[in-house]
Each structure stands twice: as structure tokens, then as C-alpha cells.
Amino acid sequence: MADSIDEIIGKYSNTNRNDLLDALQDTQDFAGYLSEEVITKIGKHFNLASAKIYGIASFYDQFRFLPQGKFHIKICNGTACHLSESKPIQKELEKLLKIKAGQTTRDGLFSIEEVACLGSCGLAPVIAINGEFYPSMKPAEIRDILDNLKKSDA
Ligand code: FES
Incomplete structure (x- = not known):
């Protein structure tokens, strides 16, 4: 190392x-x-x-130019999650946070990373925020989760 x-x-x-x-x-x-x-x-x-x-x-998605956000959100797009409609969840995250996967919000609070499998396919579709898993996600649940995280930071 x-x-x-x-x-x-x-x-x-x-x-x-x-x-x-x-x-x-x-x-x-x-x-x-x-x-x-x-x-x-x-x-x-x-x-x-x-x-x-x-x-x-900047031509490659994997490079980031800002540190990860205080809340780092991993959105799983592995097969099980993809088949369980993970893309609309990612779209909702990106829309609400106004960033794309691989980016960090300007206030440094949130970052999104798209991953291939979080190893919990039975919970699909799943996201993980700072290591905490949110199973069977639906796009409509994203706003509340983000609001609660913002409140917890206030
Ligand atoms: S495919 Fe999403 S946790 Fe495995």
C-alpha cells in the first residue's frame, strides 16, 4: 500500500x-x-x-472531483435490483439532488454512487446510505429519506 x-x-x-x-x-x-x-x-x-x-x-464516469458527501448513497444496479426497477429510484435521487451518479452536491451533503451489487439481492431494489441498507425501495420514498437525513444534519 x-x-x-x-x-x-x-x-x-x-x-x-x-x-x-x-x-x-x-x-x-x-x-x-x-x-x-x-x-x-x-x-x-x-x-x-x-x-x-x-x-x-471527466470523460469517464468513475472519476470524481469532489470528496464524497456526508451522506454517501450507493444505488445498486445489479441484476436483481435492476429487474426490481432500481433505475427509477436512481432517477429520483438524481432529480431531487440535482446531481448524477458519481457526483457530490455542492453543499457536500450528498453523493451518489452506482454499484453492481450490494450483496443483498433478496432486499432488491436496495440502496445503502453510509452503510445502512434501505430494502425494497420505491421512488416515492426517496424524498422522505433525504429530508430526514437533512434534518438529522441540521
Ligand atoms: S443486485 Fe442489488 S443487491 Fe445484489
Whole structure:
């Protein structure tokens, strides 16, 4: 396990696009998101302008440029959940929070992550918020859940 961003970036001596994507993924796994500082460091290492790195990274859904929200919502889109109508739940979350999966709200309160399986297919469709599972979800239940989380933060 690497101890620092510099150590992670230093593993990549080849400056091709695959190395760049691997470096972005590894640094994100380490730091949780791609901060300006990380982008600048990677840019220096790969001899690319920060704007170019942003351009490349923002093309891929898996990269985030803000830390996870205080309430991190995992929406499962695995087979069992998908067949149980998980997409309308995701759409409702995205509509109410005005962000897409992979993003964080500007106030830092909420982030959404789409995952392949939460390992609780019998509860489909299921979401998990900071590790707490919400089974057999329906889109109409999302607003209350978000409101309660906002109240608990007030
Ligand atoms: S498919 Fe959703 S928990 Fe397994």
C-alpha cells in the first residue's frame, strides 16, 4: 500500500494514456477523489496541462472531483435490483439532488454512487446510505429519506 500520492504517481514511468488512467484511478482510490492538487501533480508527472487531465478524466464516469458527501448513497444496479426497477429510484435521487451518479452536491451533503451489487439481492431494489441498507425501495420514498437525513444534519 502506497503512503502518498507522490509514491503512487511515481509507479508510472510510462507516460501513455493507460498509465495516466491507472494513475488517476489509483490516486482516487487512495485520496477518495481527484483534488486540484492531485490533478496538478499528475499533470506534472505526465507532462500535461491540468486542463487536459480534467478533460480526459471527466470523460469517464468513475472519476470524481469532489470528496464524497456526508451522506454517501450507493444505488445498486445489479441484476436483481435492476429487474426490481432500481433505475427509477436512481432517477429520483438524481432529480431531487440535482446531481448524477458519481457526483457530490455542492453543499457536500450528498453523493451518489452506482454499484453492481450490494450483496443483498433478496432486499432488491436496495440502496445503502453510509452503510445502512434501505430494502425494497420505491421512488416515492426517496424524498422522505433525504429530508430526514437533512434534518438529522441540521
Ligand atoms: S443486485 Fe442489488 S443487491 Fe445484489
